Amino acid sequence: xxxxxxxxxxxxxxxxxxxxxxxxxxxxxxxxxxxxxxxxxxxxxxxxxxxxxxxxxxxxxxxxxxxxxxxxxxxxxxxxxxxxxxxxxxxxx
Amino acid sequence: xxxxxxxxxxxxxxxxxxxxxxxxxxxxxxxxxxxxxxxxxxxxxxxxxxxxxxxxxxxxxxxxxxxxxxxxxxxxxxxxxxxxxxxxxxxxxxxxxxxxxxxxxxxxxxxxxxxxxxxxxxxxxxxxxxxxxxxxxxxxxxxxxxxxxxxxxxxxxxxxxxxxxxxxxxxxxxxxxxxxxxxxxxxxxxxxxxxxxxxxxxxxxxxxxxxxxxxxxxxxxxxxxxxxxxxxxxxxxxxxxxxxxxxxxxxxxxxxxxxxxxxxxxxxxxxxxxxxxxxxxxxxxxxxxxxxxxxxxxxxxxxxx
Numbered sequence: 001x002x003x004x005x006x007x008x009x010x011x012x013x014x015x016x017x018x019x020x021x022x023x024x025x026x027x028x029x030x031x032x033x034x035x036x037x038x039x040x041x042x043x044x045x046x047x048x049x050x051x052x053x054x055x056x057x058x059x060x061x062x063x064x065x066x067x068x069x070x071x072x073x074x075x076x077x078x079x080x081x082x083x084x085x086x087x088x089x090x091x092x093x
Numbered sequence: 094x095x096x097x098x099x100x101x102x103x104x105x106x107x108x109x110x111x112x113x114x115x116x117x118x119x120x121x122x123x124x125x126x127x128x129x130x131x132x133x134x135x136x137x138x139x140x141x142x143x144x145x146x147x148x149x150x151x152x153x154x155x156x157x158x159x160x161x162x163x164x165x166x167x168x169x170x171x172x173x174x175x176x177x178x179x180x181x182x183x184x185x186x187x188x189x190x191x192x193x194x195x196x197x198x199x200x201x202x203x204x205x206x207x208x209x210x211x212x213x214x215x216x217x218x219x220x221x222x223x224x225x226x227x228x229x230x231x232x233x234x235x236x237x238x239x240x241x242x243x244x245x246x247x248x249x250x251x252x253x254x255x256x257x258x259x260x261x262x263x264x265x266x267x268x269x270x271x272x273x274x275x276x277x278x279x280x281x282x283x284x285x286x287x288x289x290x291x292x293x294x295x296x297x298x299x300x301x302x303x304x305x306x307x308x309x310x311x312x313x314x315x316x317x318x319x320x321x322x323x324x325x326x327x328x329x330x331x332x333x334x335x336x337x338x339x340x341x342x343x344x345x346x347x348x349x350x351x352x353x354x355x356x357x358x359x360x361x362x363x364x365x366x367x368x369x370x371x372x373x374x375x376x377x378x379x380x381x382x383x384x385x386x387x388x389x390x391x392x393x394x395x396x397x398x
Contacts, residue, residue: 011145017117074116077152081145 005061009085012070012078019070021082026062029053035067045075052079056087094154094187100163101224101249104384105129105290105319106335107328108165112137113146119153122162125325126332129163134179135170135194143175147182154186165226167192171204180205184212190224190249195257197233199244206245221247226292230254231261235276238283248289250318253280255294266297268304270311281316290318299324309334335384339393342385345378352378 008024019035033045049063065075109127111118113134122130132153138146150166166188168179172195183191193205202225213220225247229235235258242251253276255266264272277293284291293312296305309320309331320331337345348365352375355363363370 015115015117017120070116071120071157073152073156074120074149076156077149078145080152081148084144 003057003087005058005083005086007086009082011081011085012074014066014068017069017071017074019068019075019078020066021075021078022064023079023082023086024062025086026060028060030062032062032064033067034065035069037069038067041067044072048072048075049079052076052083056083058083058087061086094164094189095156095158096160097187097189098161100161100189103128103161103163104387105163105250105292106384106387107331108292108319108321109325109328110137110167110295110321110323113150113166114138114142116149116153119149120157122164123160125328127162127322127325127328128319129165129189130159131192131321132164132166132188134175134183135167143169144178147175147179151182151186154183154188163189165190165192167194167228170195171201177208180208180212184209184223185216185218187218187223190226192226192228192252194228194254195230195234196227196241196251197231198237199240202227202241202244202248206247209247223247224249226250226252226290228252228254229276229280230257232258234258235279238279239286242283242287242289248287250290250292251280251284251287252292252321253277253294256297258294268301268307270308277312277315277317284318285316291316293317293320295321295323296327297323299326302326302330305330306334332387336388337381337385339390341381342390345381345385348375348378349382 005023005025008022010020010022012018012020014020031049033042045065053061105128107127108129108131109125110131110133111122113132119132132150134143134146134150166183168183168191169175196202205225209223210220213222227241227248229238229241229251238251242248255273258276259266259272281291296308298304305327312320313334322328322331348370351363351365351370
């Protein structure tokens with residue numbers, strides 16, 4: 001079942017070892033990755049984003065990640081929460 | 094949890110609270126030196142970030158190697174909308190224990206126990222693996238300490254929640270802590286009677302390590318197995334309070350040696366330094382030696398030669 005990005009939503013912070021993920025509705029797939037180590041971890045993060053979107057059944061979305069040196073497991077968690085907050089089928093609390 | 098080992102026999106003198114939404118602290122959990130960490134989804138997390146903390150803690154439990162560290166997760170209380178979601182997200186990741194806030198009765202524990210069992214079964218886990226550390230934070234909870242401790246085999250510790258308890262008792266937390274004397278005694282006796290660990294509440298003033306040391310010393314003497322910390326700097330202070338006296342350590346080692354010899358020779362009663370030694374004393378000596386093995390006695394050993 002394909003999910004749709006219903007609204008812009010964020011998760012995470014710009015504190016050290018964290019990242020801020022923002023997900024917005026878009027006609028195409030857009031991915032913007034920034035931060036001190038964004039060159040070194042570009043490939044890792046790109047793969048992570050594509051795999052996660054596939055798992056969620058999302059094809060079109062604009063994703064921006066401001067990475068402050070987050071571990072992969074942190075990026076994964078932040079992205080998942082941003083997606084859940086942005087998709088209309090999920091109603092948190 | 095990644096590379097999970099059985100840590101039920103490990104000493105647990107200190108439990109460091111880490112907000113469940115702080116990746117920078119969680120990834121450094123192993124360097125703070127505490128025996129265990131409490132990843133907090135409750136008081137440290139704002140309502141708007143409950144989902145984020147829950148997911149982050151899950152992600153770390155799945156992927157991060159905490160090594161020898163005992164990892165527990167404090168979830169939100171049963172009367173909140175987060176309770177069930179917390180358990181459904183955290184239990185499948187197999188933490189060492191769930192810290193359950195606001196346990197007033199055995200029934201409170203049994204309700205959580207049933208839900209955890211259900212989740213374990215659904216995820217193909219062996220039921221009972223995830224322990225419960227039950228928090229007693231009200232006068233009623235303290236009165237029911239023993240009942241709560243033996244409500245389920247899943248309970249491996251009961252722990253005093255001082256902030257809410259002093260409010261419920263209508264008293265102020267003092268530096269000397271005499272207002273909690275009865276409650277603390279009741280928690281220790283209830284825990285020992287049920288064969289579970291007893292944990293003490295946090296010392297909230299980060300700028301008063303001397304007050305923390307005095308309180309830690311007091312709760313060690315009362316029989317608590319461990320104490321929670323709200324800041325990494327408190328861990329060493331708590332450990333200092335748990336350090337057994339060198340002479341006691343040497344005597345405990347002699348008791349264990351004598352007990353081992355007596356067992357080999359089939360004798361029931363033994364004497365060390367002219368004093369009779371029986372089962373409970375041997376058990377206490379074993380606990381003391383286990384704790385002492387975490388400390389360095391080089392200086393004392395040098396002096397005694």
